[in-house]
Amino acid sequence: MNHFSFIHISYLLQAALWTIALSLIAFVGGGLFGFIIALLRTSRSTALRRLASGYIQIVQGIPLLVVLFIAYFGLSIAGFKLSALVAAAISFTIYCAAFLGEIWRGCIEAVPKTQWEASECLGFNRFEQLQKVILPQAARIAVPPTVGFMVQIVKNTSLASIIGFVDLSRAGQIINNSTFQPFTVFGVVALIYFCICYPLSSLSKSLERKLNVGHR
């Protein structure tokens, strides 16, 4: 029998890099689209608000797993053969955009109406209001829930293993299949996840202090 050894750990660490890569893609892609969704969701046009809210409703109503299946298996039958990484990247971007969009909408709306009024009365147009007055304040409010969601995403990337993406969880499974030391293997896997997520949480705390959240 194959014993859990240094080789396995290095394999796990490599897989962890894929977990981090997919997480980063999810943050960046989801963040970009999520920002647009949040802006649409708070726009003055009813049609745009409905469009964004429809998108959010649909994505939030479908399990991420099913989104992954559609992107990977569904699209391949439709003729688009995507690699596991691309399918996972698309799925996570779609998923994150909806959730971040909704989180950030809340943050934008949490800025008091009077701030819109005050800046409007000084002559700012809508874009200038957002850019100079509303978004800087919304960003402070957004730090804790955004980081909280990022931590969730790091852990949720493990779902991508279902379409053959070899991330940290999948690597753990593979090693366990040959070593039969689940407690050790998955213990190490858990530890690596923790090492990725913990810095994020503490980053959030220091950012909160720096940005003076709740200090208004």
Added chain:
Amino acid sequence: MSAIVSIQGLHKSFGTNKVLNGVSLEVKKGQMVAIIGRSGSGKSTLLRCLNGLEKVDSGEIYVCGHRVSDRDSIDLRELRKKVGIVFQSYNLFPHLTVERNITLALTTIKKLSVAEAQKVADSVLKLVGLEKKKEAYPEQLSGGQQQRVAIARSLAMAPELMLFDEVTSALDPELTAEVLKVMEDLAKDGMTMALVTHEMAFARKLADVLVFMHQGKVWEVGPPEELFERPKTIELAKFVSSEL
């Protein structure tokens, strides 16, 4: 003296609630017009109509040459360069220093350079006696100081008309006095002002025209002394005796 503000037959409802019910009023250049009345009499709404914060249902409003009653087709930005407004809740930008609160609109809207804007900020802060506080954040200031910064922020835009919406209602008497002092100085400098206030002594002493609003109408209007001493209607008489 020319009219800076001219209002004719203004109507405004929120749903089924008629807030303004045929208001007509004029504010001439250099005048201080004080609007008094009970809560819900439409004073604040009237003020907010003047700079296009509220859409009107019918009637005509001209402010500094802009037909504000036709809110959708006028250049609101140009209007707002000429009309400053100060609110009860100060509404400073909490994420910016006092100086940035003042210079933000100058650099963004008036396109001044940072140095020019800072010069303007210095001069308006001096006017309100807060030149030492320009590096402070709003939360580090007292309510009275915040309100004075809010006034300075509006003044920095060099408006032709200043609107004050119950600016001292959130302040204790001592802080109220410091804000009223700033407004008194402004009036003496010839600023055209319209204010909604509960400070009867202040209105009586400094206003050129006193307006008593009741049920969405201008119930009585005239020199303050006359309105306070010889109210013509029972509503104003009751209001005056309850306020004094």
